[in-house]
Amino acid sequence: MWNWMMLGLESNRVMGLRIAKLMRGGKAAQREAQRMVSEKVLAAAKASTSLMAGASGDKIVEQYRRKVAANAKRLSRKRKSR
Numbered sequence: 347m348w349n350w351m352m353l354g355l356e357s358n359r360v361m362g363l364r365i366a367k368l369m370r371g372g373k374a375a376q377r378e379a380q381r382m383v384s385e386k387v388l389a390a391a392k393a394s395t396s397l398m399a400g401a402s403g404d405k406i407v408e409q410y411r412r413k414v415a416a417n418a419k420r421l422s423r424k425r426k427s428r
Contacts, residue, residue, distance in 0.1 A: 349404055349407045349408060349411065350407055352411065353407050353410055353411050353414065356411060356414045356415065356418065357410075357414050359418055360414055360417045360418050360421065363417075363418065363421035363422065364378060364382060364417075364421060367421060385413065385417075389409075389410065389413060392409065393406050393409065393410070396409065
């Protein structure tokens with residue numbers, strides 16, 4: 347249960363960071379939108395494969411949490427000055 351709650355909280359943070367990036371617009375926003383969609387498709391495929399291989403729900407949530415953590419780290423970095 348803890349993993350599931352943490353996934354919800356961590357995902358909420360990433361959604362906020364992504365929305366902020368998308369609101370800025372430009373090429374970075376376009377890349378983020380494309381990345382977001384492709385990540386969702388790949389994550390769903392990986393989760394399906396894991397389920398078929400017998401993984402537990404908690405194991406799948408752990409996979410999602412690792413990806414969410416990587417996105418949070420990437421999206422939290424300071425933008426480079428141009």
